[in-house]
Amino acid sequence: MKPPTRLGGFKILKDVAWISLIQPKEDYKFTTAFANLMASEKINLPFLTCGDQNRALGLNFVVDAQEAKKTAVLIEKKFGKTKLTTTKGAVLSIFPHRSKPEIIGTLLHVLGKLGNQPIAFANSPSAISAILSEEIINEATNALFDPFEFGPYRTPEDWKLAQKGKEKLYKEVVASYQEKKPKVYGLEWQDGQALIHVKLESDHISTMGTALKDFAQFGLVLTFFISRPSKEKNKGNLFFCLPEPDKYNYISMVQKLLPEASTVEDSSVASFSMNGPHFGDRYGIISELLTSLNEAQVELLGLSCSIHTISGVLSADQIQPAIEAIQKCFEVPSIIKKETTG
Amino acid sequence: MAKKYILVVDDDPDLVETVAMMLESRGFEVGRAYDGIEGEESIKERRPDLVILDIMMPRKDGYVLCAELKANEKTADIPVVLLTAVGEAVPTTTYTHADGMSTEADEYIPKPIDTDGLIEVVNGLL
Secondary structure, three states: OOOOEEEOEEEEEEEEEEEEEEEEOOOOOHHHHHHHHHHHOOOOOOEEEEEEEOOEEEEEEEEEHHHHHHHHHHHHHHHOOOEEEEEEEEEEEEEOOOOOHHHHHHHHHHHHOOOOOOOEEEEOOOOEEEEEEHHHHHHHHHHHOOOEEEOOEOOHHHHHHOOOOHHHHHHHHHHOOOOOOOEOOEEEEEEEEEEEEEEEEHHHHHHHHHHHHHHHHHOOOOOOEEEEOOOOOOEEEEEEEEEHHHHHHHHHHHHHHOOOOEEEEEEEEEEEEEEOOOHHHOOOHHHHHHHHHHHOOOOEEEEEEEOOEEEEEEEHHHHHHHHHHHHHHOEOOOEEEOOOOO | OOOOEEEEEOOOHHHHHHHHHHHHOOOOEEEEEOOHHHHHHHHHHOOOOEEEEEOOOOOOOHHHHHHHHHHOOOOOOOOEEEEEOOOOOOOOOEEEOOOOOEEEOOEEEEOOOOHHHHHHHHHHHO
């Protein structure tokens, strides 16, 4: 039996409402308008992913559970009829994944085994995050301790004891930020990638986990990984970036394990990620970024906001205008171009 | 020659990863912990050559952990670098105890962290 993989830790953000939303893409500025609406109402979005599929934008996001009803009403009032579902849930994040597909794949494997549950994914440079419905949180937490070890926490009970009192401190820290121009700790980007969209049956998440674990044999580094809601019942949509030259090798590995899944690719894309102080705990950060990108006429193909990081995927020829747009609204001390490996 | 081992302790896993990558790219071995108690446990498990500590953390903040390290003869000589995002509010390496005594960290770095500046501080203390 394979020994558990040692990770640093995991955390669970509880008492949130998970909202899935699909909006026709005719209004390609929808995500920006949505983020602006949330910011104007001081509603924080600790988790947000967005990807497009067949000319429709799909968003997964969470808000504080107490703000769920208000959020749904605001969306309907502002945008009219959208396909929107709300579920009481929690955000589970494990770290560090070090961009290793086997760690992301193992998490998919664990969660996929919990039954045909709707799950949403996002990633940051350190963490892979999943929104889960409230009913399976305990089961998911316990199941993590089978394939993973977490620093000083040997059992789920050890970990639960260590979580008390954290939320209060975060609120005090967040209240201390007053910058006119938010600072970021760093901005990284890389090109030479392809964005792969896999549409699969929801109950095949575990098999997709196996595919990702297989990717690891070839040294792949996964820089972007999200899911988005589907228009069809019991379907899931995963988006991830691969090195452009090797994309067909990896796509064929997915097709071999999941012959009924469909794959679509966007070639010649670039990805970026930026993290900043408590970005996941402060409302309005994503709104500033998307507004600035819109003004620069940069269109994102995928977006992931979780932990304290915002990551985006866009056509490679738009990366420079995107960096300039980010510098307009954020204080950016360093910009690093990463080499694509895989 | 064995790599120097640096422990990074911060409750923001993305920042821990950013700092770890900066250090690993310059040849250091890096340990990771995500709050003060985890940091303390990690130091007991393996003695680091240097500790980088966030100040505002749950369970045990960086000032308190620093004070405990400096008060313990087994760990007093481990260099400690404090980090904070709220630079204007906490521009000091000094932790003042309830009895008026104080403990000094070895260096203080405000976030966002500049790679060259971090490496300069780390090399200066090792």
